[in-house]
Amino acid sequence: MDEGRRTVLFRLATSKGIRSHRAFSEAYARVAQQLRSEGYDVAPAPGARHYERLLTVGGVKTAPYAPTARVLERMFERPIGDLLRSVAEDPLAEREESGSASSPPVLNESELLMTARDAASHSGEAAALRLDEMTLDQLHDDLVKLSRKYGCTAPGEVFQEANNLLRQVQLNLERTRSPEQHTRLYYAAAQASALLAAVSFDLGALAPAVSFARSAAQYGKTIDHGPVQAYAYGMMAFMAFWDGRPSESVRLAKTAQRFGGLGDTARRRLYAIEARAYGHLRADGQAQHAIRAALEQTSGHRDELHDDIGGEFGFDAARTAMSNATTCLLLRDPTGAEEFASTALSLLSGRPEHEAPIVVAGPAAIDLARARLMRNEVEGAQEALTPVFKVAPGWRGSGMMERLVAARIELTRPQFRGAPAAVSLAEQIEDFTALSPARRLGAQSPLAIEA
Template structure:
């Protein structure tokens, strides 16, 4: 019964991930990981150990995701490796695929896109994966190729993700879902970033607008703030590539209203790219560009201060 409760609690946290403050997600995920590990110490029954390993692996995966959002990349990498290891122990394909997909994502964030491709290939080799898992991996692959500047391979990966439709499901990406899922709005948001890496303003704008349309069709309390904010900033970046300063300001409006604790690493990296773009010689002497750039600096500084205030417990993550 205790293991069933852990499973239910992990699933609930995954589904509430985008509607729960990042620091609270961190606290709850860390607590669940500790409970699952404790259960492993208290039973030698094979079925129960499998349940405990699965709960521990899912908790570690969620803890990795929130560690990234809070800006702690080394901890995120360590925890994804932990999740992959637990998945390997119980031969759970979807958990291993999710963890290796996260490692692929973290690899290109750390400037190693070729390593990212290798992680994607390994993740795709695991059995029992449904469409959602494969879509997620193809989207990550597209981003990695975008970082490598390989337009043809990136576009193939984008198309493969959009065309994936066999009807297969798996118990993690689809059964648990939530943060483990990868819905169409998230696909579109990530594809916008890939097009930006390829310097394709039109493709990026179309994908970002599609993401925002899909998000806007959801009830307000079901819209993932992290994803919608990133899509808004990517829309601004696409317009910036074309020199449309008014369009940049309009796109950034929703992002500027996001509280500091919800300004994840993905948002801040995108904002930094906008700030850098505003320093281009095309905008030299523009009061509007200078004012917008200063506002972005203040926005990012407030988020950084919040992270530093929450940093001490995060650095103590057990991996």
């Protein structure tokens, strides 16, 4: 420890040979017993963590309460305020050191053995502050499982599980001093925060979603993990165009692409998000360029987060096609939108029903319906929306709701006015969106899927 960060208590405990928590606690107990026999109120010895903070300047925000301070003052014969000062500010330290310089201490074997025992005790305490590896393995497995079932689990359930996992991580960070375990735990915290960002967005809570995404990015920065930072910045880019800031979205997406260690999946996702942002800007050429870049990520490069863990962190061909369909709708290109949406639904149709992620299948079906409405095909739109209208209320995330709002706006065009099929479809959309969790949380419908 840097000399300037040591307290006077650290120096005095070391000089008395009671630097380890075990030796200190034994000495503290003896003095406390003596004070108790004199009629004073005393407190038990500080725990190991509290003791370590007392040895560091600024380690505690306030001085110990009187029952503890009383024992410390008797042990070291100094006021509690002096004991918590920096050694560098202690006026008695220099005199004590100069006084001892002229007559160096004579050590004997018993003193050396006691010091060795103290060192062994302290090292044992440090070793004890390490988590069982199985605890970290279980956290990792739980996060992988949650990410992979994200698209097939109701948003409210995902939020509860991710929140519980983040709390476990934060608690375990206080229980270990191992740098290696801290790295694993910060990575887990980044994943949990990223999942909370995604599900908060699905629930229509944009402000908490942005906050969780920033937390994920910060955790990733702490351990210099490129893929998790890129994922978090991609989330922030996604939320920026949803919040009506497409230029900021482009900037964030390009920043995310510069992180190291990214595989093809990560880059495909970021280019798709960039394309959406350009779609909001009505920048047709740049949007199409980003769409092509997303489809060209076939080098075979992988990273653990996006490829090995995957799930919500992944971005497969179906999800890419769904996102590109939305971009085409922003550019008022119904042909391209229908092609991409149909591709997404075709890719998903080969999976068992319980494995097809609603967060992809639902938006793709709605985009297909909207593309058909742009070509005045109300019956085709009704057909595309039939499976969507069967989605239970708890699964109706904001991505689906915003797309349906845009489809409802398409039905206000003059050519649909008074048409029974159009009126019926509009009423179904209104009834469906009224029961979504996002609507109950007060989500707005700003720029996200512009009509």
